[in-house]
Amino acid sequence: MHETRKAALKKLLEERRGLIDPTAHDLPPHTPGKKGRRAPGLSQQQVADLCNVSRNTYVNLESGNTVPDVGLLRRVATLLGLNEQEWIALCRYAGIGDPPGPLTPASGKELPAVWQKVVDDQGYPSYVTDASWDVIAYNKAFERLFPEGRIPWNTMRWMMLDPDGRSMLIDWHTAWAPLVLPQLRAALAARPGDETLQRLERDVLADPDCAPIYKAGGAYIHPDGDERPIRHAIEGPGWVTMCASQPLTGPGSRHITLIFYPGAQRTHTRTPVLRSR
Numbered sequence: 001m002h003e004t005r006k007a008a009l010k011k012l013l014e015e016r017r018g019l020i021d022p023t024a025h026d027l028p029p030h031t032p033g034k035k036g037r038r039a040p041g042l043s044q045q046q047v048a049d050l051c052n053v054s055r056n057t058y059v060n061l062e063s064g065n066t067v068p069d070v071g072l073l074r075r076v077a078t079l080l081g082l083n084e085q086e087w088i089a090l091c092r093y094a095g096i097g098d099p100p101g102p103l104t105p106a107s108g109k110e111l112p113a114v115w116q117k118v119v120d121d122q123g124y125p126s127y128v129t130d131a132s133w134d135v136i137a138y139n140k141a142f143e144r145l146f147p148e149g150r151i152p153w154n155t156m157r158w159m160m161l162d163p164d165g166r167s168m169l170i171d172w173h174t175a176w177a178p179l180v181l182p183q184l185r186a187a188l189a190a191r192p193g194d195e196t197l198q199r200l201e202r203d204v205l206a207d208p209d210c211a212p213i214y215k216a217g218g219a220y221i222h223p224d225g226d227e228r229p230i231r232h233a234i235e236g237p238g239w240v241t242m243c244a245s246q247p248l249t250g251p252g253s254r255h256i257t258l259i260f261y262p263g264a265q266r267t268h269t270r271t272p273v274l275r276s277r
Helices: 003-017 044-050 055-063 070-079 084-094 114-120 140-144 155-161 163-168 172-190 195-206 210-215
Strands: 126-129 135-138 227-232 236-245 254-262
Touching: 003 055, 003 084, 044 055, 044 070, 055 070, 070 084, 114 126, 114 135, 114 254, 126 140, 155 163, 155 172, 155 195, 163 227, 172 195, 172 210, 172 227, 195 210, 227 254
Parallel strands: none
Antiparallel strands: 126 135, 126 254, 227 236, 236 254
């Protein structure tokens, strides 16, 4: 591990355990050094005890001398009350890269309210879903896509299981389902305890059209840049180019903008890629 990354790891863990009151865990304040002064926060030994590992294991973690088990990192992060950004930093500093999933079930379920203004100010259909595909925000242009403005409360359920969704998504069996269902599998891999995703998977496996496609697998995890046929409630058949991004404060959430081109046949020019100069 690079020395600067080691230093960042040590600083993060030292600072965070220094903020935890040992008495909250029925432990006495620790007194390091010969003078016996009381030091703030938890000692390394106390963190090790509370995480059910040896002191040497925790010292090696804090010093960056080993690539730790993800389960231990999660226990340490929970004990020290890290937020999602600190959890990501901890995993990166510890040498495992981005975390395999969120720290808490609530992560990815809420976003700063300014995201509503972000979608409102766009001329194209635009919306935001949480990590379970529940809609958090949308604009009027998105509402116009649907008959009578009936916004689906969960876009994954609507796309895969709702008859209205299958009717609106042209060539559902070939252009949509094989590319959407792998995204559900990928989301569950990152959030296996998410009850909304679990229900979605159960219902998908119980559906005769979805089940074979879902079981076939696939490695598709996002729709960014895709072009797919769709039936606009007002403008009729057309194509959407999908622009996808993720709000950084909500791991697993999605901000989707749909650039709609009317016409049953794809006649627009594919947008070229962008690169820095």
